[in-house]
Amino acid sequence: MKLKNRIVTLSLREIKKNIKRFASLAILSFLGVTIFVGIKLASEDMLATLDTYYDDNNMYDIRIISTLGLTKNDVNEIKMLDDRLTVYGSHSKDFIIKSNDENVILKIMEISNENTGFILNEGRLPKNKDEIVVESAMLIKNSLKIGDTIFLDIEDGEEENFKSNELTIVGRITSPEYLINGNGSSGRGSSSLGNGKVDFYSYTVSDFFNIDYYTEINVNVNNNYKTNSQEYNELIDEVKSKIEKIEEERKKQHYNEIVKEENKKIDEKEEEYLNEFNNAKKELESAHTMLLNGYEEIYASESSLNALKNQLDNSKEEIKRNEDMLKNASSQLNASKEQLESAINDINNELSKYNLDYENALVIKKVIEGVSLTKEEVISLIPKDIKIYDNVINVIDYIYDNGYSEAVGKLINGINKELIISLIPKEIENYDKIVDYIKDIDISKLRKKVINYLLDSKNIEKVKSLVPKDIPKYNNIIDVIDKCKLTVDRALELFNGIDKIQEGYEKYIEGLKELNYGNYQLENGKKEYEEYLNYYSSAIYQLENGKKEYEENLNKYNKNLEEYNTRKFDFEENIKNAREKINNIEYPKWYIYNRLDDSDYVSFLSSIESIENVSLIFPVVFFGVAIFISLISMSRMAFENRSEIGTLKSLGFNNNEIRFKYVVYSLLATLVGAALGATVGYFLLPRIIFNTYGILFEIPVFIYSSDIIQVFIGIILSMLCICGATIFTINSLIKEKTTILLRPKAPLKGKKILLERIKGVWNRFSFSNKVTIRNIFRYKKRVCMTILGIVGCTAVLLSGYAIRDSVVNLVATHFEEIFRYDDSVYVNDKISKEEVDKIFASSSIKEKLYTSVQTVKFKSSELELIAFYDESKLSKIITLKDKSSEEELKLQDNKIIVTSKFAKVHKINVNDIIEISDVNNKKYSFEVSGIAQNYLGNFIFMNRKTYEDNFEKYKTNMVYLKIDEKEEEKIISELLENTNVLGVSSTSDTLERLNGIFGSLDTIVLILVIFSGALAFVVLYNLSYINISERQREIATLKVLGFYPKEIDSYILKEEIIITILGVILGIIVGTWFGGIIVETVEIDMAQFIKKITLASYIKTILFMILFTVIVNIRVHFVLKKINMIESLKSVE
């Protein structure tokens, strides 16, 4: 039968007996292992996570960007360099999009199988050129959602390069090309648009791009190395240098191609345009001849019109003259008419005496003169009052109508003689004579004969004489005859009048006729004149129109000619410019980036590095404290086990067998703690730390690096510390002789301490203080260990805060003390100083400092070289003070000032000569005239003269500004509108971003607080435990003596409090120093941390320690209360 090993039983019993002691050892082991494994693995896991993320998404190893774009040939040439390379060209372009009234700059990249991939968080991939997937932050920050459409603001002249300007968001993605979390304030790299930084990235299908060159070439180097491992970096450097070797050749070829192509394009264009110009010229010339012709025509018609006008004027005059004449004639006529009329009137007056009117008289006259009468005249002679008037009229009608007029006339005239004879009475004396007389009368000449006859008075007298005097009425007859004579006279007179009127009238009629004719002719003439005038007017009008038209045509022609000339001039100028432009096409510059040029990647790596650095230091403290506490704790256990060991020895167990108990015991404790610690350290802590960085970085999947070795090292280290301490303690006991062991160990002797010699001081102490002080000196070893433990905890806690403080201070101090600008503005370096002045002319700009900034290299590290335009203005924005003496530094000609961190890293001293190289690898040597205090970044400062003496002509490309706070926003947006402003970076943004980066250290601090707190608990717990257990009898005695619990508490706790205070004070001192070391370790090359711990951190640390002490002491109070007097006093110690 196999016996059980009772030594193991003893071990287990020991654990059971004092499970708290076992637990405290286990916790120490747990804490040590967790910190050791956890922080280290956190750094490894983060790297593994990044590596996997990169590998899974085909992240490029090398990226080439050329200022002139890249070609398929470039891709092929690079491909041929090494068969491990996958080379592919790709497109990307920044666009301004308007989103929520704000201009946002979106980078659109191309999706392809070869290209760097991404993780689709939501939605789907774009199917065509009108769809896009964007980064998550864009949706959040611009409150967009999947399905929304964005509108691209494509620059003028670029429309052809992109097939769509309206894209629908179909998915939400995360790309490894951008590790920094987009939800922060940081951007997505620089851009030539807007405020100079890309806000968001996105991907769409290749089809979207219609560009015949590549904007970038990505190279994947087939390898199995972890990213940023030495092998990886060497491999990439190797490939990079290979690419660099063909770079020049490629650039030259591409450049030549472009120049040739551009020249051809211009030639073609020139030809095309020249043709056009020739045609235009011909057209112009023909237009010119046409104009000349028109001019002549107008000239001719104008002169003929002038002649016409003269004629017209003449005829107008003539017409006028005629008119006048006619008017005269007319007025004459009128006058004669009036005369006539008055004559007629007179006659009518006369006639009216005979009941005749002028018309009747005329007829009568005709009758008398033997003029044949017309029918109307005949009718008018018929008195209307005769009875047979109608018959007579009818007869007359009949006669005249049947053509008898002449006959009738003759008849009437013939009848007249007969009629007259018949009228003479036959019985009258002289009848025969009368009849004969009458018969003698030539009828035809009768009228005149009669009239003449009658007119002659002698004839009348004769007539009278013919009249027989004897007839009764002789007198009457004579009277009648006289009267007749008179009547005839009158009639003659009348007829003469009538004749004259007739004559006048005829003349008048004639004149009238003439006048009418004249008038008619005048009218005709007038009409003709009018017509000509009209013709002339319309001709003039036409001429005017013609002239106008001519004028217009002339203008047009002139304008065309002018346009032609300007266009031709412009064209020639353009061609000239274009040719010049070709000459000015800058020789391409290649930027060959590897991952280390990606600032996101670098800041992730530097985070990893910081964690790694911390992982080297803190475990030392934790394991150190573990050793101290194990030593105290175990020595107490050994003491308690004294007699047991003696007994075992007396039973014949050898040292190793006895030691075995303790090995088993401590091993179990260590392993339990370590197993737990390894679990937490392996699974939990890295995750927590990674998640903390998740605020800053956007890496979707966390990967464990599976570095089990680290876990084993942790466990072994923990075992070495704790088991080692145990065995060390036990060994010293085991060596003692059995008899000594079996005898109870005399309690530690009370002793006077040095202080007691100074009676004055000592006596002043209260009684219990005396005891306390003596006790502290009595248990020197334990007190020392405890103090060390507390010092460790305090130091860890404080150094956690120190890291935070230094970082927080760093950023603020850098921008408050050294670079005191509000904004830095990149300006086009092609413009003159006057133009730069103009950009920054606003009165709200309080200070400005012109600088020329470029990146230079010293050995392998990059730093910024800043040359100042006017160094006298320097001190208003940048403080250059000596890093140790704090005295102001002055720039000297042909010497440089470097910043402190750079000087420190490269061990550069004042008066050293250092060699730097510029972008083109040209080397320059400078003497260092001073080392300036600086916190963030590495800089070389020089004045303008130094710059111009060594480099090229000074050109401002960066301006630091101090702006009136209220106006800052306005000024910046104004600046950004200026095409010569390439970008603005404001200090507050930078501050926010950097604080964001460094703020993730808070979790580290929290973890340190938790762990150092746990450690502090274990330490304080052990202290109090041992203190109480060692002095149980003493406490029991006090209880017996009737001490109240409060009095006992103060008796015991006073010691612990004093030890804690001592420990904390020492811890603060050590922690300040330790914090400094930690900060230095955590420090990254680009920054010089400020090793100054704030009062708040000291206070927080002290408060935490007080809190831990209070918590432990509350527990002590209850332990003390529980101490059983009887039990404690029963046995012998």
Place this chain on the structure above:
Amino acid sequence: MAYIEFEKVSKVYDMGEVKITALDETSFKIDEGELVVILGPSGAGKTTCLNILGGMDSATSGKVIVNGKEITSYNEKELIKYRRNDIGFVFQFYNLIQNLTALENVELSVQICDNYIEPVKVLKDVGLENRMNNFPSQLSGGEQQRVAIARSLAKNPRMLLCDEPTGALDYKTGKQILKLLEKTAREKKMTVVIITHNSAISQMADKVIKFKNGKQEEIIINENPKSIDEIEW
């Protein structure tokens, strides 16, 4: 009425499966100023009895009346007060505070009392005037026990309870201690209770209580107690 009265006091330790009766309805009386010796075999319940009397332990049942007050009904605080004012304890193993000198040990106990005797005087009384500033480790067992007695006496208690005060001492030293106790009882008229295994000592007592199996087996009143000097063993 007696100064101290035990009325059917029992103390049972409940150990889970077994119950150990340390005191089994013990009843006895002690008058003021009496010098009492408690005798009995190991495990008879003497210490338990003394501890209950001294207010260090509580009875399971029964009453303990001291000076008319039922201390078995005292709460924790009253017990502490009772201990600090009325009781002086002397243990077999002295239980001095190692870190304090003889004088300081005495001073420690009086610092909580109102009505104490000058520590130096007490130490003189116990014959340690020359060793007052020595630490316990610098004193012999008897001297330490004398310091312990002085520490108790300095408090000017009503009674002095001694659990085998000479158990760790040689005959001569033991005798010196007993002498000191006797002197205290007789001169100061203090009630002194001494537990011992040495029945010879019982001769010096006014009253001897014999314990067996947790019960007072016998109570003997010595009409004429001997002085310790007269006793030999």
